[in-house]
Amino acid sequence: MQNFSSHIPTKIIFGTGAISKLPLEIPDSTSSILIVTDQNLHQNTSIINDINTLLSNYKVFVFDRIEENPSIESVDIGADFAKVHHVNLILGVGGGSSMDAAKGIALSVTNELHFESFLNGEVPKNKPLPIICIPTTSGTGSEVTPFAVFTDKIDESKKGYSHPSIFPLISIIDPELTYSMPESVRINTGLDVLAHASEAYLSKESTMLNDQIAIESVKLVIANLPLAVRGNKSAIHKMAYASVLAGIAITHASTILPHIMGYPLTVFHQIPHGKASILTLRAFLDFLAEIGESVQKVKELKSIYDVEGGLSGFLKNLGISSKLSDYGVIESEIDKFVEKTIYKGDIKITPGNIDRDIIRKLYSNSL
Structure with missing residues (x-):
């Protein structure tokens, strides 16, 4: 039997009405709180005002300038x-963008450094401010991970950051907070859950425990995302749970090649992150099957997808094309995408001895 270790320091509070427990979870030393969010959530829903009401005993400030792909x-x-x-x-x-930004802000404040310093290898000398995450989407899993991803506008790339200190202290997952998600956001964040869980399952870092967590998340997404898109509340709650499971799975096994291949698609074609992460997965699974790598795991994933007519059929049922060409991607761009992908660390834990030619072929086969 395989040896493994597993640890997640984040306290998870999950369930209907869980947000009401927020005041009980505020650390005793707290006097002043910053809510990090986006303008749409702040201005077009009551969520931020409701949280402000719950925190009436504290000074609360709102920073709502977080954009998608912060x-x-x-x-x-x-x-x-x-x-x-x-x-x-x-x-x-909010969504992953707000939670990732909250992590970056918390770390920068206590270390008196611009966040780019950490992306360039600077090791934090001080712990970040305590972080509490309250997701209003079911997708990124950032509420239970030590990861955050940011856009470098100058370099035209997305850059990931990982450090144990940015695990949230507490995460409150109240599925009712996701009811107001627009359909497009529900689909895109749901696809991010599917990508996270599928990739964590295939990762070289996954363990027998992590495999069970990841595959359960995959099953939940395939069974519930189409229903959640149609407003089924039970399915919406199950998607919130699937997101947490997938977040735990990538905490221990990370994402792999399809995720980082999605980054250039978001940067250069504005394809939402979740959708971008799933669009090369089918070609990647076919590649693994072709070279005889992770064969049993590929079969297991495909058997789950087949319930909905395979991965392409699942996407089609959601109104999503699985062809990169339908998003404006052309063959002549692929070399640029390859160079944005090849140096990412997640390649090392991707099965299949990945090189430029393989990445190029996967992009091409996804057109």
Whole structure:
């Protein structure tokens, strides 16, 4: 039997109405709180105001300048805002962008550095401010991971950051907070869950325990995302659970090649992250089957997808094309995408001895 270790330091509070427990979870030393979120959530839903009401005993400030695929610059601006207001707790409220930005802000404040320093290898000398994550989408799993991803506008790339200190202290997952998600966001974040779980399952780092967590998440997405898109509340709750499971799975095994192949698709074609992450997965699975790598795991995943007519059929049922060409991607761009992908660390834990030619072929086969 395989030896393994497993650890996640984040306290998870899950369930209907879980947000009401937030005041009980605020650390005793807290006096001033920064909510990190996006303008749409702040202005077009009552969620931020409701959280403000729950936190009426504290000074609460809102930084709502986080964009989709948050930039390094936004993190630095948020950190400056936090310093001006002397906050000592960060709440990331929203999707993965807001939660990732909250992690970056929390780390930058206590270390007095621009966040790019950490992306360039600077080791944090101080712990970040405490972080509480409250997801309003079911997708990224950032609420239970030590990861964050940011857009470098100058380099035209997405850059991931990982450090144990940015695990959220607490995550409150209340599926009711995801009811207001637009259909397109529900689909894209749901596809991110599927990508996370599928890739973690295939990762060289996965363990027998992690395999069970990942495959359960895959099954939940295939069975529930189409229903959740149609507003089925039971399915929406199961998608929230699937997101947590997938987040735990990538915490222990990370994502692999299809995810990082999706980064250039988002940067250069504005394909939403979840969708971009899934579009090369079919070609990747076919590649693994062709070379005889991870054969049993590939068969297991395909057998689950086949319930919905295979991965392409599943996407079609959601109104999503599985062809990169339908998003404006052309053959002449592929070499540029390959160079943006080849140096990413996740290639090392991807089965199949990945090189430029393989990445190029996978992009081409996904057109």
